[in-house]
Amino acid sequence: MxxxxxxxxxxxxxxxxxxxxxxxxxxxxxxxxxxxxxxxxxxxxxxxxxxxxxxxxxxxxxxxxxxxxLQPTRGALEGAVPTDPTIYRFYEVLQVYGPTLKELIHEEFGDGIMSAINFRFGVERVPDPAGDRVVVTLDGKFLPYQW
Amino acid sequence: MxxxxxxxxxxxxxxxxxxxxxxxxxxxxxxxxxxxxxxxxxxxxxxxxxxxxxxxxxxxxxxxxxxxxLQPTRGALEGAVPTDPTIYRFYEVLQVYGPTLKELIHEEFGDGIMSAINFRFGVERVPDPAGDRVVVTLDGKFLPYQW
Amino acid sequence: MxxxxxxxxxxxxxxxxxxxxxxxxxxxxxxxxxxxxxxxxxxxxxxxxxxxxxxxxxxxxxxxxxxxxLQPTRGALEGAVPTDPTIYRFYEVLQVYGPTLKELIHEEFGDGIMSAINFRFGVERVPDPAGDRVVVTLDGKFLPYQW
Amino acid sequence: MxxxxxxxxxxxxxxxxxxxxxxxxxxxxxxxxxxxxxxxxxxxxxxxxxxxxxxxxxxxxxxxxxxxxLQPTRGALEGAVPTDPTIYRFYEVLQVYGPTLKELIHEEFGDGIMSAINFRFGVERVPDPAGDRVVVTLDGKFLPYQW
Amino acid sequence: MxxxxxxxxxxxxxxxxxxxxxxxxxxxxxxxxxxxxxxxxxxxxxxxxxxxxxxxxxxxxxxxxxxxxLQPTRGALEGAVPTDPTIYRFYEVLQVYGPTLKELIHEEFGDGIMSAINFRFGVERVPDPAGDRVVVTLDGKFLPYQW
Amino acid sequence: MxxxxxxxxxxxxxxxxxxxxxxxxxxxxxxxxxxxxxxxxxxxxxxxxxxxxxxxxxxxxxxxxxxxxLQPTRGALEGAVPTDPTIYRFYEVLQVYGPTLKELIHEEFGDGIMSAINFRFGVERVPDPAGDRVVVTLDGKFLPYQW
Amino acid sequence: MxxxxxxxxxxxxxxxxxxxxxxxxxxxxxxxxxxxxxxxxxxxxxxxxxxxxxxxxxxxxxxxxxxxxLQPTRGALEGAVPTDPTIYRFYEVLQVYGPTLKELIHEEFGDGIMSAINFRFGVERVPDPAGDRVVVTLDGKFLPYQW
Amino acid sequence: MxxxxxxxxxxxxxxxxxxxxxxxxxxxxxxxxxxxxxxxxxxxxxxxxxxxxxxxxxxxxxxxxxxxxLQPTRGALEGAVPTDPTIYRFYEVLQVYGPTLKELIHEEFGDGIMSAINFRFGVERVPDPAGDRVVVTLDGKFLPYQW
Amino acid sequence: MxxxxxxxxxxxxxxxxxxxxxxxxxxxxxxxxxxxxxxxxxxxxxxxxxxxxxxxxxxxxxxxxxxxxLQPTRGALEGAVPTDPTIYRFYEVLQVYGPTLKELIHEEFGDGIMSAINFRFGVERVPDPAGDRVVVTLDGKFLPYQW
Amino acid sequence: MxxxxxxxxxxxxxxxxxxxxxxxxxxxxxxxxxxxxxxxxxxxxxxxxxxxxxxxxxxxxxxxxxxxxLQPTRGALEGAVPTDPTIYRFYEVLQVYGPTLKELIHEEFGDGIMSAINFRFGVERVPDPAGDRVVVTLDGKFLPYQW
Structure with a gap:
């Protein structure tokens, strides 16, 4: 198997x-x-x-x-902190900007989260004379805290 | 101080x-x-x-x-894995889709990374009849591995 | 403050x-x-x-x-694994029965999760001659994986 | 073997x-x-x-x-914190609501625990017009601290 | 307070x-x-x-x-592994003899645990010409796995 | 081999x-x-x-x-904290009662430890109308701190 | 493969x-x-x-x-802290002089980093009567924080 | 004090x-x-x-x-892996190139280490039309393994 | 206090x-x-x-x-692995030579340990034309495994 | 191979x-x-x-x-803290006496370390009527901090 x-x-x-x-x-x-x-x-x-x-x-x-x-058991990183530089930069974004992301979501939507289940993303190349840019768009449904 | x-x-x-x-x-x-x-x-x-x-x-x-x-010593998370659900979902995205992000960057740009230094991001609300969506755009310069 | x-x-x-x-x-x-x-x-x-x-x-x-x-930064445990026995037993349930919970959710609902955001729970005492029982009901909306 | x-x-x-x-x-x-x-x-x-x-x-x-x-050595998670989103949500419940569970058990029963040994649970689908719900019922004998 | x-x-x-x-x-x-x-x-x-x-x-x-x-949140060790030698020796007993304890409990009682809730212990000095002995008696109710 | x-x-x-x-x-x-x-x-x-x-x-x-x-390299647990409930209860005893064990040993014997080398233990079933009890006797030579 | x-x-x-x-x-x-x-x-x-x-x-x-x-998933150390003494000394340099490196980069260049992607290094033997020296030159492009 | x-x-x-x-x-x-x-x-x-x-x-x-x-107890990082990007890049160099550093030292000098005690370093700006470069020179005495 | x-x-x-x-x-x-x-x-x-x-x-x-x-709770290191170089070198000795120490103790004494309780040590300077030497003598009673 | x-x-x-x-x-x-x-x-x-x-x-x-x-990648322990009692006792010595070792080295030699590279050790049995002793002699060159 x-x-x-x-x-x-x-x-x-x-x-x-x-x-x-x-x-x-x-x-x-x-x-x-x-x-x-x-x-x-x-x-x-x-x-x-x-x-x-x-x-x-x-x-x-x-x-x-x-x-x-097969239904996967999800989770693709070897450890809690990724070592590969291409992946690590996204972790660094989270380390530096995580609380900012939280503040901006709460300011716009109230208390809740961006779903990672009802979710899609894409990677795009955006030409730029100073060097092309990687643009990653994370797009998830807002889920308000609801009791 | x-x-x-x-x-x-x-x-x-x-x-x-x-x-x-x-x-x-x-x-x-x-x-x-x-x-x-x-x-x-x-x-x-x-x-x-x-x-x-x-x-x-x-x-x-x-x-x-x-x-x-003051110049900061950056790093805003309390531990390696965030516990707050609003922040955790971004970590979950990395856990589930990290290697996919890496593959797509390499396919489009070759060996290299999305810079987290020459970098900006934004959070937007995109209306959707099935529930408005949180759209986070991560936008960093591509840096190729160059010896 | x-x-x-x-x-x-x-x-x-x-x-x-x-x-x-x-x-x-x-x-x-x-x-x-x-x-x-x-x-x-x-x-x-x-x-x-x-x-x-x-x-x-x-x-x-x-x-x-x-x-x-104030909007909280959520997360109430001191470490990754709780030490208090009353709380630990719930972690033990997760350690022993986590994959079973996953299988049963997927069998009944397909690929997805029980939301911890659109979520409520309660604790009840159920009398039992062999010793009263703690019955905890976790009740969250099913969220299917949707791209 | x-x-x-x-x-x-x-x-x-x-x-x-x-x-x-x-x-x-x-x-x-x-x-x-x-x-x-x-x-x-x-x-x-x-x-x-x-x-x-x-x-x-x-x-x-x-x-x-x-x-x-065979008699098992129990413990089904790969690490202390599960990475699979379906299982993680239960860990998140513990992270956010663990001390609340403890308070409610002590208020109703006094000092003690919900047994994870004299224990059973079930997963049910509860229809809901706003989206069906996953209802997990954890049911363990109350064990008072007894010296 | x-x-x-x-x-x-x-x-x-x-x-x-x-x-x-x-x-x-x-x-x-x-x-x-x-x-x-x-x-x-x-x-x-x-x-x-x-x-x-x-x-x-x-x-x-x-x-x-x-x-x-006050009702305590229990857990008295600073880290997962105690550093104080007097306490460490009990951890060492667990490291070396933990699976043996499990085997002997299952052989005598079947599948289940020694309760740490319905539990008492004592420390005694037992005179011995080759050096007095510390005898610790751990005494907990057997709890069989019962669904 | x-x-x-x-x-x-x-x-x-x-x-x-x-x-x-x-x-x-x-x-x-x-x-x-x-x-x-x-x-x-x-x-x-x-x-x-x-x-x-x-x-x-x-x-x-x-x-x-x-x-x-063969001479063993001792240590029988998979991680620092055991996940199996039968073994975990002994770790819980250490988490909750470790400092108490230390105090009682020092009160009775002075500064020192219970040896885990000059050591034996046993597991016994003690009948009890409220449910039979697991009695574990840890028996180690007292070793005083001696410079 | x-x-x-x-x-x-x-x-x-x-x-x-x-x-x-x-x-x-x-x-x-x-x-x-x-x-x-x-x-x-x-x-x-x-x-x-x-x-x-x-x-x-x-x-x-x-x-x-x-x-x-093949495109590598980079990361060559077995754990977070290397155990091999030849490699550890570089980690020790980071432990002792990391914040100094940061201060000196910021003093000379402003807020930013030495790239580890647009990067090269070399190892050289420099003769010295008191014992030859290992001289490692790390050479990376300066990347200023740019939004 | x-x-x-x-x-x-x-x-x-x-x-x-x-x-x-x-x-x-x-x-x-x-x-x-x-x-x-x-x-x-x-x-x-x-x-x-x-x-x-x-x-x-x-x-x-x-x-x-x-x-x-005062004589310091050295060690300037908050955790095993630094979170600040300016410092992290040096850790990344170690993650990606640590074994290479080891091979090159052994090839040139034989079995031994670059001392981090008999050691000095400097940070220099090297002008480059494609962007100035951070050049860090690590300079430590070679210490051969000697029994 | x-x-x-x-x-x-x-x-x-x-x-x-x-x-x-x-x-x-x-x-x-x-x-x-x-x-x-x-x-x-x-x-x-x-x-x-x-x-x-x-x-x-x-x-x-x-x-x-x-x-x-006061009776101390012993343990003087901030983390599991010391960061101070003077202390780390002893940890490195353990990392590199730990199993060798074990083999030599067992060869000479049989199965058992060097006591860290019935124990003393000293630090001495031994003049040497190639550079004076730090000589640390660890001296503990042999304790055989005795059931 | x-x-x-x-x-x-x-x-x-x-x-x-x-x-x-x-x-x-x-x-x-x-x-x-x-x-x-x-x-x-x-x-x-x-x-x-x-x-x-x-x-x-x-x-x-x-x-x-x-x-x-072959040139080894050194490091002989399975985890950061050894579990085998014969090896652990040396770790315990470090936990309890590490800062003392550091003070005594600095008092005698000034700021610096005992080399673990220019280093040798031996294990000896020293007869003692109260029980033979394990005497471990660690002998490394003193390396002063030198810029």
Whole structure:
């Protein structure tokens, strides 16, 4: 039996071997690229049709397909604080600006949270003469504290 | 001598007492609201003019003004993993989608990071019939690995 | 300026001194007892009317009242694992039955969570000849994963 | 020799392959669904009859059956703080409402705890026009501090 | 308001100043010495009569008396692993013999625990020509796992 | 080469398969049951005769026998705080009563410790109409601080 | 599929077997020695030509070559604090002189950081009659805080 | 009595109030700027003459002077992993390049370390058309492993 | 009431102010210098005569004297891993040579430990033309594992 | 390829099988016993001649020999705090006497450290009618802080 983690490694290896992009995989699967990537990395359960499409394009077997269908136990970081610099910068944003995010949400919406469940995000390149910019848009439903 | 942390508490208390908003403070200071909030919470050094404007509106004294001028030692979370639900959801996004963010940045830009230094962000309310949405835009310069 | 934590200590001391119960405080405040208790312990912001009622019954001053109005940074445990046995047993339930809870939620509802924001709970005594039972009902809206 | 953890993985795989539900497994085993699920996930020792029934329905071998009989070393979380959002929300409840739970138990019962040993729980779907609700009922014997 | 921790320090200081023993305090309080010691160190709530007796013998004031009456949040160690050698040795016993204790309890009683709530203990000196021995007797009700 | 940990797993499996008790193993080995159990779980080195007797009764091979002879690196818990409830209760005793144990040892013996090296313990069932009791006797030589 | 970590071990083994130096490998690869070493240890992705050159000199196979091409998840320490003395001394420098480094950067450049992405370093031997010196030059672009 | 930490805060405040630079303080003290900064931040003991010079220029009192003379217990970070981005980047260098540093030291010098005791460092600005660079030179005596 | 930690700080301050050495204090107290230092730093209880002598020489008051008499809760490090380099080197010895120490003790003495209770140590300067040496002698009674 | 850790296990197994002592191995290798033991446990690189001698006496193969030649990444403890009692006692010495060691080194030598690199140690049995003593002599070059 292949775990979702082993399936993710198999996906990465096949993607590199075949020279595929996450965008191509997303198109084949028929879902947004961020969702598709997270699903292939083991953080979302795929439908049978989605798994079929992914496995076909990646030329992988049924054991990987089975793993992609499973309900994940989510959580993709090795430790509490990520060490990889590309990921760490987002943790640094949280360390430096976390309470600011909280204040601005409460000022605009009142007491509550941005849902991380009813949630989507995207990564975009915004050209800039001083150097192109990575723009990440986090978009979650506001959930007010309701007793 | 007042620390930046004590100054932040004084700011919060005065803001609540006077019924001010972060947006009003930002307007007085003449900087974006997210930057102003983070500066008043102790994560940015203010210029003399910015600190003057903030302290005047908040009716606070020179000791707070001095603290606002200081270079901060940044880091606003009490522990490695935040416990406050409004802040935690951003950590959860990182736990679940961190490697996805990394893959998408590398696919679009190559090996490198989104800067958290040459960086700005904003929080917006996007109306939605199914419930308004919190949209957080993280916007940092791409920095390629360069030896 | 009194913090929410100091206010909570003042509440506990006054409650003990005056021989009040959380139920009496909840009745005065006009909210459920669990919500009222958590608010007086610093985990919810109170409205002005609620704070007035609580402070009047507890014979406390305006500084505590101000603290009760503040938006909290939530998180009430001293460490990641609680040491107090009454609280620890709930952590033990999570340690032993956490994955079971996850399986049963997914089986009944599909992929998603029990909200801890749109959420209420209660504690009840259920008489039992073999020893009365503590019955805690956790009641949160189901939130499906939605991209 | 198959460990209880490996047995749990084999159970999950067989259950997915055969399209079984925890409720069907519980019926076959003749125990409540929450207990049965936790036992099949390795947190309870099964009787020989219970293990026989489970293994028969899951079409698994004697090595899994042996593992299901073993006395477990309990504890099902990978770290002190769970990362999976479905499980984390229960930890968040503890972080925000732990001391409130303690106060309410002491107010109603005096000094003591809700047993996590003489204990059962259930998960229910409660229909609600604003969105169905997950209702978890934790039900443990009160144990007073007795010297 | 005096916390239970501050009360414990006041108790220790008064006990040293007056040359009292825990045994004398227990006799005055009318409870076993181990219970009395733990209560005066802040781990048990005392009845009014018990607190009166202790405070009278220790020549302490009403603020300490109030603190002794309070329901404690239990947990007396500074960190997860104690550093004091006298306390550490008990942790070492747990590190070396914890699984053995578990096996012997299950062999004799079946699946369950020694209660730490319905529980008492004592410390005794047992003369021995090769050096007197510390004999600690932990005595808790067996609680079987019962669903 | 079989490690002591693998040998312990082999012992548990053989003991379950053959329906043996720790008491029977102790009798065969000729040592107290608590010592024998801890040795077979990898926390004591056995003599050749002891290992021979254990391996014979358990019907295990020479590789396990070799492992039982080895000097152990002691420490049987997976983390600093045990998660298994049967073991955790002893940690809870330490959390709640650790400083009390220290006080009582110092009152009776002066500055020093209960040895965990010159040490033995036992687990006993004491019948009680209100429910039988687990009585654990920890018995270690007193070691005074001596420069 | 060979991971970057396994590839690093294969590189070390081959390098030792063949008596190669990092300098020779760097020359073959055509990049600075520090970069080449970090890439062969799994912390940089190599181009196809670089991986070809390295693998040829080290007499390793295509699986290692594939691994050298992969984008790494960076982070080379086993724990938060390194235990190896040669590496620890750099952590000690950070522990003792971290805030000094920060002050001197801010004094010279204003608020900002030394980039660890647009970054290079070298290790040099500087002869000294009192004992040769290790001189490590860390050289990163200054990045000012820019909103 | 003023601790070295309190003295460091007093130094920072006076330096800001008087508009002094670390370079000016170093000149007055007669030591390199990096050493002087670390000493005034509490990580080195100063001689009487050095403390006199610093205190005179900073217009501080004898209590600060006394503190500057004390032997420090070194270690300037709040936690194991620094949160301030300016300091964190050096930790990141260690995370990514630590083993590379080790390899290069061993290749050049054999088995041993760069001393962090017989050690000095400096921070320099190196102009660069693509953005000025922070160049940190760590310079420690090589110490070979010698039994 | 002065704690042992506050007393230790008072001792250090007075010692510095009066220009005393630990050796002089030890002579006055009439105990070995290592013991006396550890006692004055709060890790040993002093007898009345010892405390009298120390307090007289240090010109300190009765509150410090009272603190010196108290039974300590031992443990002098701020965290699990010391950050001060002078202390860290001993931790490094343990990290690198801990299992070697264990092997050599078992080879010479059999299964058991070097007591840290029946224990003394000393620090000596041993002249050496290549640089004088710090020689620390740890001297503890061997305690065999005895059931 | 055999790692140094696997080599250490092979050494221990062969040593037990052949009934060799560390002293015999040290004699064969021609180095002090403490050094030889630490090298065979993977904490020192051996020369070819030393590895040859060790492997010959232990009757092990070339893969172990290769591993003994490798430069180690040092650090022999499983966690920050050792659990094995024989090793823990040295950690306890550090916990209780660490600051005393620091004071005595500074008093005798001035500001600096005992080197753990230019370092040797030995373990000796010292007969004593009250029980033989373990005497560990740590002997490192004094390194003064030198800028």
């Amino acid at each position: 292949v775990t979702k983690k082993e399936a993710a490694e198999a996906v990465r290896a096949a993607k590199a071997r075949l020279g595929l992009t996450w965008a191509q995989l997303a198109e084949a699967v028929g879902r947004p690229v961020a969702w598709t990537t997270s699903a292939l990395l083991g953080q979302q359960p795929m439908s049978a049709a989605e798994a079929d499409a992914a496995v076909a394009l990646l030329d992988l077997g049924d054991d990987v397909r089975q793993a992609l269908l | 007042v620390t930046k942390k004590e100054a932040a508490e004084a700011v919060r208390a005065a803001k609540a007492r006077l019924g001010l908003t972060w947006a009003q403070l930002a307007e007085a200071v003449g900087r974006p609201v997210a930057w102003t909030t983070s500066a008043l919470l102790g994560q940015q050094p203010m210029s003399a003019a910015e600190a003057d404007a903030a302290v005047a509106l908040l009716d606070l004294g020179d000791d707070v003004r001095q603290a606002l001028l | 009194v913090t929410k934590k100091e206010a909570a200590e003042a509440v506990r001391a006054a409650k003990a001194r005056l021989g009040l119960t959380w139920a009496q405080l909840a009745e005065a405040v006009g909210r459920p007892v669990a919500w009222t208790t958590s608010a007086l312990l610093g985990q919810q912001p109170m409205s002005a009317a609620e704070a007035d009622a609580a402070v009047a019954l507890l014979d406390l001053g305006d500084d505590v009242r101000q603290a009760l109005l | 198959v460990t209880k953890k490996e047995a749990a993985e084999a159970v999950r795989a067989a259950k997915a392959r055969l399209g079984l539900t925890w409720a069907q497994l519980a019926e076959a085993v003749g125990r409540p669904v929450a207990w049965t699920t936790s036992a099949l996930l390795g947190q309870q020792p099964m009787s020989a009859a219970e293990a026989d029934a489970a293994v028969a329905l899951l079409d698994l071998g004697d090595d899994v059956r042996q593992a299901l009989l | 005096v916390t239970k921790k501050e009360a414990a320090e006041a108790v220790r200081a008064a006990k040293a100043r007056l040359g009292l023993t825990w045994a004398q305090l227990a006799e005055a309080v009318g409870r076993p010495v181990a219970w009395t010691t733990s209560a005066l160190l802040g781990q048990q709530p005392m009845s009014a009569a018990e607190a009166d007796a202790a405070v009278a013998l220790l020549d302490l004031g009403d603020d300490v008396r109030q603190a002794l009456l | 079989v490690t002591k940990k693998e040998a312990a797993e082999a012992v548990r499996a053989a003991k379950a398969r053959l329906g043996l008790t720790w008491a029977q193993l102790a009798e065969a080995v000729g040592r107290p049951v608590a010592w024998t159990t801890s040795a077979l779980l990898g926390q004591q080195p056995m003599s050749a005769a002891e290992a021979d007797a254990a391996v014979a009764l358990l019907d295990l091979g020479d590789d396990v026998r070799q492992a039982l002879l | 060979v991971t970057k970590k396994e590839a690093a071990e294969a590189v070390r083994a081959a390098k030792a077997r063949l008596g190669l130096t990092w300098a020779q490998l760097a020359e073959a690869v055509g990049r600075p020695v520090a970069w080449t070493t970090s890439a062969l240890l799994g912390q940089q992705p190599m181009s196809a030509a670089e991986a070809d050159a390295a693998v040829a000199l080290l007499d390793l196979g295509d699986d290692v070559r594939q691994a050298l091409l | 003023v601790t070295k930490k309190e003295a460091a805060e007093a130094v920072r405040a006076a330096k800001a109030r008087l508009g002094l630079t670390w370079a000016q303080l170093a000149e007055a003290v007669g030591r390199p700027v990096a050493w002087t900064t670390s000493a005034l931040l509490g990580q080195q003991p100063m001689s009487a003459a050095e403390a006199d010079a610093a205190v005179a220029l900073l217009d501080l009192g004898d209590d600060v002077r006394q503190a500057l003379l | 002065v704690t042992k930690k506050e007393a230790a700080e008072a001792v250090r301050a007075a010692k510095a102010r009066l220009g005393l050495t630990w050796a002089q204090l030890a002579e006055a107290v009439g105990r070995p210098v290592a013991w006396t230092t550890s006692a004055l730093l709060g890790q040993q209880p002093m007898s009345a005569a010892e405390a009298d002598a120390a307090v007289a020489l240090l010109d300190l008051g009765d509150d410090v004297r009272q603190a010196l008499l | 055999v790692t140094k850790k696997e080599a250490a296990e092979a050494v221990r197994a062969a040593k037990a099988r052949l009934g060799l002592t560390w002293a015999q191995l040290a004699e064969a290798v021609g180095r002090p016993v403490a050094w030889t033991t630490s090298a065979l446990l993977g904490q020192q690189p051996m020369s070819a001649a030393e590895a040859d001698a060790a492997v010959a006496l232990l009757d092990l193969g070339d893969d172990v020999r290769q591993a003994l030649l």
